[in-house]
Amino acid sequence: MKEQIYQKLIELTNGKSTSQVLRAFAQSKVSQYLINGYTKVYDINLQEVSKNRQQFSSLHDFFIRELKREARPIANTHNVLVSPVDAKIEAFGDITPNQTFIVKGKPYQLVDLLGQQKRADDYQDGQYIVFYLSPADYHRMHSPVDAKVMRQYVLGNGSYPVNQVGLTYGKKPLSHNYRMITQLKNDNITCEFIKVGATFVNSIVLTNTTDTWHKGEEVGYFSFGSTVIMLFKKAEIQFTENVVPSAKIKMGEAFATML
Secondary structure (H helix, E strand, C coil), X not given: CHHHHHHHHHHHXXXXXXXXXXXXXXXXXXXXXXXXXXXXXXXXXXHHECCCHHHCCCHHHHHCCCECHHHCCCCCCCCEEECCCCEEEEEEEECCCCCEEEECCEEEEHHHHHCCHHHHHCCCCCEEEEEEECCCCCCEEECCCCEEEEEEEEECCCCCCCCHHHHHHCCCXXXXXXXXXXXXXXXXXXXXXXXXXXXXXXXEEECCCCCEECCCCEEEEECCCEEEEEEECCCCEEECCCCCCCCEECCCCEEEEEC
């Protein structure tokens, strides 16, 4: 019953007009006055931010803030992958033989997530990791590895919440929300870097549109909270010891080694 009520409430409020109103307000000059309260509520470390709080023109401008370069050192060991975002590790583990992984008790099928059975077949018996970005987190994305962009495409339309409640009661938001899928490849691995939109605002902006990504460089940002999912082929990576349920991880910290 809770799940049905939650889904109906979201369906009533997650329309195009609602999204447009929310976006317009967050980008307005009026919203600038909310920045101070926002930083206090979410305990944001302003010492890391590249500009003074007064220099941000709107709440949205602050939300997609850049950090000082030294605030996020990049693990430079050549065979490690680094977290592409500041986030909580929501889930990780093995992809089952029937191409499924579990988040908050809900099974997700790779074919739903990737949109193609042939693509899903490539990751059978592989591994996955889910990074959840809260409203407090730095929302710019960076490349997890030196790699070539093999393909990039968008799936989905509307977006359900991807927070704790959304993952528990929503209609499988990770595989049905608006999402941008990037396949990366180098000499050691082929992986999927999946950027999932959150409630109301589906904006996922790429700032690197080239076909070559370098580890740690910025590649885009989310407008409002969201999630990143990464998929790996069988026996290509091993998660590092810091990868544990609900652990916080910062962009640039190692989370896996290439085998």
